[in-house]
Amino acid sequence: MTQFSERILKTPASFIREILKVIQKDDIISFAGGLPNPVSFPKEALKQSMERVIDQYGDEVFQYSSTEGYQPLREWVAKRYRDEYQMDVQAEDILITTGSQQALDLMGKVLINPGDALAIEEPGYLGAIQAFTMFEPDFCPVPLLDDGLDLDKLELILEKRNVKLLYTVPNFQNPTGLTYSVEKRKQMCELLNRYSAYLIEDDPYGQLKFEGEVFPYISSFGLKKSVVFGTISKIITPGMRLGWICTKDRELMSHLVTAKQAADLHSNIFAQYAVYDYLMNHELNEHIDHIKDLYKKQSDAMLQAMKEFFPDSVSYTMPKGGMFVWGSLPEGESSLKLFDRAMEEKVAFVPGNPFYVDDTKAVPTFRLNYTNSEPEVIREGIRRLGKLMEIY
């Protein structure tokens, strides 16, 4: 008899992690990971900020600190929601987390009893599936359409089940790159206000919109049970593991703080001081513009190459921001088989499987990341994939 918990036996090791192990070799063109381009790391500026906070604050950047996070950083995050999204957010509505991966863990911890209904986009972010699986929910996948969730299907599920949580990535979704339309956001807000589920809007990519204004959050149309996740991972550095949860629900926040304390006491306080100092001394939006310009070029390179090399029977999304393109082979084909052949040609991507709650079925879909390769490398990788796709 196993000694291990039921929750861990149910939780899959990450498929992507296993893939990343295989493709560590230098000569493989990888569209598999979700790594930001290092151009997004303001290295020298962070180095100066680190020196400055040590000189300026001394011991307190190395000491134990408060679970909620560094107060000035919480205030900065709140102000950004006010300035960029016209949302009524204060510092007390912000809990600093160890990356937004931890935010997933904490939300699962404080809300999910085994068997509770948890609605999630299909396909959906595999890190969320993994984190929530740990709390043994009954996953209710909701199909993702081009303009956001299928609201008819969502309503059926909300009617039938006491859904605790609805997890979404409304901007440049992982894995599809799709974005919810403003109209759909309004409709979702109206629908959800008739039920008791908390909506999570996990938003690592929203700031990376290639053109035009950022979209309003679903919750900004007046949603009562709202939780928004944010992170510096895609705009400053992922290695520091800093994200946050934003919610005005005081009871939920109080439970999240207790869960966070039990999980790791607090997030790296030195990193919080350093990042705050960086934000005070640099214009974040200019830095983000720089990242967007680069990602737009990389995305264009991928989409142009796909147009040139992929057969018409292979469809794909055309993201307007973020880091991913989502493709689909003809119905009935298996992207996992394509993956095996692609590896022989030294090109890697992620087959669609781990983005479905039931990851055992063969699926024709696959995810391509464009942020971590140069345009000419992207073109060559897509060319090789296109060659393999000639059979479809």
Add this chain to the structure above:
Amino acid sequence: MTQFSERILKTPASFIREILKVIQKDDIISFAGGLPNPVSFPKEALKQSMERVIDQYGDEVFQYSSTEGYQPLREWVAKRYRDEYQMDVQAEDILITTGSQQALDLMGKVLINPGDALAIEEPGYLGAIQAFTMFEPDFCPVPLLDDGLDLDKLELILEKRNVKLLYTVPNFQNPTGLTYSVEKRKQMCELLNRYSAYLIEDDPYGQLKFEGEVFPYISSFGLKKSVVFGTISKIITPGMRLGWICTKDRELMSHLVTAKQAADLHSNIFAQYAVYDYLMNHELNEHIDHIKDLYKKQSDAMLQAMKEFFPDSVSYTMPKGGMFVWGSLPEGESSLKLFDRAMEEKVAFVPGNPFYVDDTKAVPTFRLNYTNSEPEVIREGIRRLGKLMEIY
């Protein structure tokens, strides 16, 4: 009806955290927290290491990284177990965690089903009680004697229950400051090898032994199901949140890695590089000697003042390392009442309650921390407490 999970509704907010909020004022003498003296933070050296790793490694210190941790740091930790404890530990036996608080969360996650028996020292570390409560175990407290656990009581519990985990802090225990004798360690090893429970030896303070050689781990006598926790929090910096789990159990390790990945992907990689660079360029044992000298002076100041000012009816431990003294008022008295009176005299400590699995009973015990006040301040605080104790 509440929407929140059963686990979070059972989990207490930290008592100490609530106390720390009350005593933020400058004029309060606090023996309440468990903060290391800032002398243990090698600030300038860490600053140099940070500059160096940014210059030397560039982007990779800011990028996503592996769940297991920075390989050279894992190797350093393994080598330290080999060199200082003659234990057969390799890098693959080490998982870097976000402080050892996360190690508690991960162990609970991968082992504990609701209702599973979990044995723990009584009194025991409140952070462990809080972290494990989240997984709804049936706590089986085992009395802590002057030389370690009461093995007769432990054996009764092991006989009766299928204990999944036994949690201990064998060196300068939190809250008591007590240390398991070498003889008791051998006996525990023999006893535990007859059962299937994993032993956790959580060891934040073991290196802070004022005099003589460090004690061997219980597991070093040949324990099969062994997990040792370590941390840099008390010897370098707690603010960076870096600890580790050491186990040679491959199946357990594989589950821990999956749980860690779901929890926060990986620990701050920049901090791992910086701390490793610090370790490569400085003699850690010399730095630890410096901390020990200081803590010994602070401990002496507290014990001398207690001898002078406390009535004979109040007993206390005489720690030979670590950060805490554990006191006891006469049987039947409540340390919580003393706490209220002490706050009026502007002295804070932690009443014993949160260190018991059932924290609702009045207890005569209390914890004093000596590492975060100057000797003359310690003396004044103990003098005030002694005055309040004249009624016993």
